[in-house]
Amino acid sequence: FHAPWCTFCKQLDPVWHQIGSELRSIGSPVRVGESDATVSTALAKEFRVRTYPAILMLKNDVKYNYAGPRTKGGILDFTDRVSGPLVRSLGSTQLFQHAMRRHDVMFVYVGASSQLKGNYTSAAEELVVHTYFFSASRDVLPKDVGLTSLPAVLLFKDGMSFSYNEEHDGDLKLWILRERFPTFHQIDSYTLYAMGESGKLVLLALVEGRHLSDESLRYKDLVEKVASDHKEAYSRSFYFGFMEDSSYINGLVMGELIVPSLIVVNLSIDGYFLPLDPVKTERHLLDFLNGVLDGSVESLGGNGFTQRVKRFVYETKIALTPLFREAPELGCLLLSVPLIIGAIFCYLCIKNRPNLTQDQDNTTLQEPLPPRRNKLAYKKLD
Secondary structure, three states: OEOOOOHHHHHHHHHHHHHHHHHHHOOOOOOOOOOEOOOOHHHHHHOOOOOOOOEEEEEOOEEEEEOOOOOHHHHHHHHHHHHOOOOEEEOOHHHHHHHHHHOOEEEEEEOOOOHHHHHHHHHHHHHOOOOOEEEEOHHHOOOOOOOOOOOEEEEEEOOEEEEOOHHHHOOHHHHHHHHOOOOEEEOOHHHHHHHHOOOOEEEEEEOOOOOOOHHHHHHHHHHHHHHHHOHHHHOOOEEEEEEOOOHHHHHHHOOOOOOOEEEEEEOOOOEEEOOOOOOOOHHHHHHHHHHHHHOOOOOEEOOOHHHHHHHHHHHHHHHHHHHHHHOHHHHHHHHHHHHHHHHHHHHHHHHOOOOHHHHHHHHHHOOOOOOOOOHHHHHHHO
8 A cells, every 4th residue: 555645655666567477477376466545545544554665464364464674585585485385384394404504592492382382383373474483303403402292383493493481481473473583783764663572672783884994893793702601691582783874863863973983772662772881892881781681771762651741752853954945935834734723723712711700899889789580479479
């Protein structure tokens, strides 16, 4: 779904046609279409379209929403996940190794039918928009994977395997949501937003987009080392990564951070943490993370009323600045319209406000009339 005035829709249009052509060329059963939500309003309302462009996929009368990056690769990967089986069977060692090479994170169910398999399938129905789900027999697993009992759900990530434990890991669906990201990787704004939905904090190294400076490389390597060497201590509370485009973070902090720099973000409340002192060593970074966890490092930002007002003012300023730079007359006109409407509204409110002093004086001057007596009523009473 798109709108004619939407800039992002116009940027997506050539990519969308490329996706349609590629799916047709490989004989995919998926059909690609588009609809102008400003014309097909009833259809947009039926599918609850709120933002543009909205990318949806229908399969067996179930609607799947795409919330990833608007790139050809990202959308094609989403299409492949949703159009295929919910749980893909890996029937041989060769298929298993091929899947391992292709996916950074893999969830695999091992065993016969059970309550755990039902929960796993239920999680796949909801979370297939985010990640792939596989099943395999025990004999196709790598030899170094040790299983104490069956059935089991295994996680393969960062060259290691982990087994789901309900007592230790909690709800299966929430565990999958938390663990579906690599321990350390490049993060864009879409991935960062998805990470925030898990409730975890995210430690980011903000670096330049091209030709990383020595300081950027040092920050990036430092975050990766902590993510790898101290995974057991911090993986339950933090994601780790680096970000080349800091515009999303600048919007969060309502300012421009110096690049390179380190920041911990808490997108569940739109908050963030900044190091109090320069981070030069691994020990400094560990002290910063510990301070975030124990509360000794102050949490900034948030989604309180004051912060929301500040963020609205900041975003309005960011949106209007290019307009004033390119067309100052139009910018002044657009800015003056709400001010004029507000002034007229205030004037009408003051004009129609009752004069309480005058009404009170009039009431004082008027003597109350004596009550009229009903003579007929008195006669009946007598």
